[in-house]
Amino acid sequence: MFLSHEITDLTDEQEVLAKAQKFAGLTLDEVAARLNWAVPKNLYHARGWVGNLLETALGAKASTRPIPDFPQLGIEIKTLPLKQNSQPKESTFVCTLPLGDLNTLWEQSRVYYKLNRVLWIPVEAENYIPISKRRIGMPLLWSPTLKQQEILKSDWEELIEMASLGKLSEITSHQGVYLQIRPTANNRASYKKMSEDGNYISACYKGFYLRCIFTRAILSSYYMY
């Protein structure tokens, strides 16, 4: 398969992948034990716990900055919750919609930057499986194919155009083939935003998400090999 990214630091990248591969087959409590982490009974008050656990276990720096988990390598780590049939259970959060200037090129966008290189780590996520006993799957180091990039780009351009025209409130999650814009955390808070007519309007925080059909395709394309 042709990957559109440039290979710059394959050695270190392969080291991260190799490290992640060693977690495949382990349960979450086995990884948590190595870090001396307690396993929560449920994820209601611990959303993001699985992602933080695996990032930490892989040696990524915990950060809330809008940059990849491994800044030097440009690798983003994403856990992928799986249903019993091994298909993605949830859409995947990518990044927030910038609050300021939206007049950027696709190649300069947060979405492009985030998805350029992703280490996907599938994890069992059916509710009947206790958190501690959920198993980690084989990781996949991925970059979008040219075809995938084309669709992501057109989704992004359509959504960004609406947002930049002051039509943020008209954007719905139904738009976008692979990429959608949805409300995100901090939704009780609002901020002031300049609308098309030059007046300030109140708006809620939004974020870009990848639809399950897309992450499902990523998984299946790798299982072919």
Add this chain to the structure above:
DNA sequence: TAGTGATCATTT
């Protein structure tokens, strides 16, 4: 039951 809209915790 898939998908949308709502929500939780933490860090800087």
Add this chain to the structure above:
DNA sequence: AAATGATCACTA
């Protein structure tokens, strides 16, 4: 306040 890590829960 706004970014990270996402999952919850209702409804069509």
